[in-house]
Amino acid sequence: MMSMPLEKSPMPAPAGRIAELADQCVQCGLCLPVCPTYALDRNEAESPRGRIAIASALARGLVDPTAGLREHLDHCLGCLNCETVCPANVQYGELLIETRALLGPPARRPRLLLDLLKRPTLLRVVRQLGRWIALRRWKNELARRFSTHSPWRAALLNLPAAAPTVRVQARQQPSGNRPRLALFPGCVASIDDAQAQQAAITLLQAVGFHVSVLPAFCCGAMDLHAGAADAAEQAAQHVRRAWAASGATRLLSVTPGCLGTLRRALPGVSVLDPVELLAEHAATLSFRPLLQKVALHLPCTQVNVARTDAALLQLLRRIPGLDVSTLPRPPYCCGAAGSHLLEFPERAAQLRDDTLRKAATLEPQRLLSSNIGCRLHLDAGIEQQGLSWPSQHPLTLLAQQLEHSH
Structure with missing residues (x-):
């Protein structure tokens, strides 16, 4: 057990910041009904209120940073539903990031696999090799050779149905009085959501914007949320350099999961x-x-970070004849949550299957979701359950139906 500090003894800056954030919590419990992990486990330690108490005790040296305590923190999906209902305006997302950074990355983290996912050039080569050997045909058999909690098994099951062929390009055109926009492609999204990124450019140019495309690399979200502070800062510096070179006035991402990290950088x-x-x-x-x-599946980051769920519905309802229904909430998270689907695949599958059960009540012909991690995760469940719903980024559907601009 760590020694208990004196009541007024100064704490190191990171620990003091965590304690300060934790002290904002009034322990009212309003966060419990909207927390997907609390709904899964019915365990106070798997709730925002419980995690805040754990973070506070760790920061003050009242408990040892055991693997068990760390696991409760790592189970958090970072959906931020708790922030939206908190009467005390606790900055839970910031508290979680600071606490994980204090502890450092967990030992279970699949570093090799995540390093591959964060390198678009290498990932594209690996995907092409997989296409040549027809990996899609026997990936399920290969996945069965791994345990149900293996990140490699989860990665195989979440492999996209086809090798991406689209490469994002922005047609040069004068911008007039409109601000110049730069599109951030990201890492996995630059390959698996290239079609949606091209769709965004098409739509934005149709309303008169000039769009340029930044180089493809990881924004640092997976490192930031795993406590790998140094790696996250290196990624942030990469973002800042690319942004400075763009000459743009606004930065865009079709992946809501990247927005919070880009704004932080x-x-x-x-x-x-x-x-x-x-x-x-x-x-x-x-x-x-x-x-x-x-x-329409609304990713947590689209609702709680981008806050563009109403705007997206407004756009989709401009397509004549399209019957759009949002998935009932709860569930509040599909379980993808960045690298969570790799690190805790069994828990992620439980949340995903609950999401798909809710989707089935709508009897859809197509499933839309704007976050690539969510969509790949949902696609894996759709395939395993033998459902017949093609999935798509909403921007891709909008661009496909685009007729003309006035």
Whole structure:
């Protein structure tokens, strides 16, 4: 057991910051009903209130940083539903990041696999090799050779159905009086969501914006949320250099999961979901009809970080004949949560299957979701359950139905 500090003894800066954030919590418990991990376990330690108490005790040296305590913190999905209902305005996301940084990355973290995912050039080569050997045909058999809690098993099961072929390009055009925009491709999204990124460019150019594309690399989200502070800061510096070289006035990402990390790296910069800009200019866009029923999955980061769920619905409802229904909430998270689906695949699958059960009640012909990690995770469940719903980024559907601009 760590020695208990004197009541007024100074704490190191990071620990003092954690204690300060934790002290804002009034322990009211309003966060419990909206926490997906508390719903899963019905364990106080798996709730925001419980995790805040753990973080406070760790910061003050009242408990040892055991693997058991660390696991409760690592189970957190970072959905931030708790922040939206907190009457005391506790900065739970910041507290979680600071506490994980104090503890450092967990021993179970699949570093080799995550390093691959964070390197788009290498990942593209590996995906191409997988295509040549028809990995999709026997990935399920290979996955069964790993234990159910293996990150490699989860990675195989979440392998996309087809090797991506789209490469994002922005057609040069004068910007007029509109701000110059830069699109951040990310790492996995730069490959598996390239079609959505190209769709965003098409739609933005249709309303008169000039869009450039930054180099593809990891924003640092997976490191930041795992407590790998040094690696996260290196990624943030990479973001700042790329942004400075872009000459743009606003930065965009079609992946809501990247927005919070990009905003953290670029304080004072306008970092947006393209949906927000497109909704502002929705009257200039016209779409071809589509008689189809779709289920819209709203990622936690789109609702709680980007806060563009209403804007997205506004755009989709401009497609004549499209019947759009959002998934009932709860569930509050599909379980993907960055690298969570790799580190805790069994827990992630429970949350995903609950999400798909809710989607099934809508009897959709298509499933839409704007976060690539969520969509790959949901696709794996759709495949395993033999469902017949193709999935798509909402921007891809909007671009496909785009008719003309006035």
